[in-house]
Structure formats: C-alpha cells, structure tokens
C-alpha cells in the first residue's frame with residue numbers, strides 16, 4: 001500500500017500540487033487522472049522520489065520515502081518497477097537483455113536463475129520465444145509488454161506506469177490495460193497508472209483520483225465517475241463523443 005498525506009509541491013511561485021491525500025491499495029489498479037498540465041506527472045515523480053515534496057508524507061507500507069535515509073530509499077527503490085511512456089526499451093539490446101537488465105543491476109542472482117526469471121515473466125506477458133528479437137523488430141504493443149515484463153522481473157511490489165497506452169491503437173490499449181490489471185491482482189502489486197485515457201479509466205479504474213487546479217478534486221472508482229456531479233470532472237469524463245453517448249444512457 002502507498003499512502004500520500006498532504007503532499008504539496010511548488011516550482012518557484014507556481015504551486016502544482018496542494019495537499020494531496022490518497023491511499024493506493026495493494027492488488028488494486030489505482031489511477032491518477034486529470035487534464036493536461038494538471039500535475040499528474042509531477043505527482044508521480046514525487047511518489048517515486050524523483051522530486052521531493054515541499055510538504056507531506058509518501059508512505060510505502062508505512063515507510064516514509066520523503067524522510068528516508070539512503071539505505072531505506074535504496075530498499076524502496078529496489079521494490080519499484082516502472083513502465084515509461086513509449087516503453088523506453090534500450091534499442092541496442094534484445095528483448096531478453098532488456099528484461100534482464102534490472103536483475104543485472106539490482107541483484108547478484110546467478111545467470112541461469114536470471115534467465116529462468118526472464119523467461120517466466122516473458123511467458124506471463126505472452127512473449128515466449130522473442131528473446132533474441134530487437135525492439136525495432138516487434139510491434140508497439142509487444143514493446144509495451146516487454147516494458148511490463150521488465151518492470152515486474154525483480155518481483156516489484158510497486159508498479160508505476162506513465163501513460164501506458166500512448167501510441168497504441170484502442171484494441172491494443174485495452175489488452176495492455178487488462179494485462180496490467182491481471183498482473184496487479186495476481187502478484188498483489190500496488191499499481192499506480194497516470195492516464196488521460198477514458199477507456200482505461202472505465203476498463204480498469206478500481207481507485208481513481210482526479211487532480212484539478214493543484215488539488216485532488218474527486219476520488220472514487222469507475223462506477224461512480226460518471227455520477228460525481230463535479231463540473232470539472234464531467235468536463236474531463238465527457239470530453240469525447242462516446243462518453244457523451246454513455247451519459248445519455250445513465
């Protein structure tokens with residue numbers, strides 16, 4: 001579980017986040033949503049420790065990352081997997097080398113164990129027998145799945161995804177969303193996804209926080225999001241035609 005308590009962040013005079021509270025539970029797909037520029041990425045960077053909040057606590061199973069000493073920070077970081085926008089694979093490494101990378105840098109596992117683990121996670125994302133393919137030889141959806149395999153290969157307890165569907169067609173996006181939700185439940189990972197994709201929100205949003213004008217304006221799940229009665233959230237939710245049609249039905 002990850003808890004945010006009163007997290008605030010400014011850059012100079014510009015306040016980006018103001019008193020954000022949230023509880024991201026284990027085994028759940030947690031989403032951070034909001035309009036472009038609302039501070040989602042800044043929040044994610046605070047959560048993973050790339051930025052330090054001006055105020056507030058970020059508790060990883062009761063361990064506060066903000067005040068943690070170096071050793072504790074290192075321990076927590078080892079438990080984090082990240083799926084970056086665009087997959088962010090190393091172009092010069094094949095699939096196997098990409099997925100094995102976290103084990104090479106973070107563990108002292110013997111090579112044969114590493115390869116077993118790599119093959120296990122590649123099978124989980126349905127990419128058996130692609131070990132020697134280069135990223136340029138596989139589709140965007142497959143690249144994302146390699147990214148997911150790499151993010152969980154070290155038995156990550158926490159998984160962060162920044163716009164996991166960017167650049168994917170809607171069908172492939174749904175498959176990636178479903179895979180992330182399945183893996184989250186199966187391995188009991190605390191998963192936090194930054195997205196502005198309403199399909200993802202409706203498909204996998206078990207706990208959602210909506211960031212607007214520096215604050216958390218709403219929290220809830222995909223069943224409640226269409227009935228919040230909050231104008232700013234409705235503007236976000238019903239921005240596309242399909243969702244406006246859906247509104248006509250509820």
Ligand SMILES: Nc1ncnc2c1ncn2[C@@H]1O[C@H](COP(=O)(O)OP(=O)(O)OP(=O)(O)O)[C@@H](O)[C@H]1O
Pocket residue numbers: 011016034035036037038039040041042043196
């Ligand atoms: N390192 C930084 N220094 C100063 N300002 C920053 C920095 N990083 C982000 N900001 C500002 O914080 C605000 C929120 O940016 P952020 O990237 O978090 O938005 P976002 O919700 O992720 O948007 P998008 O959906 O477009 O990615 C923006 O006004 C941005 O200019």
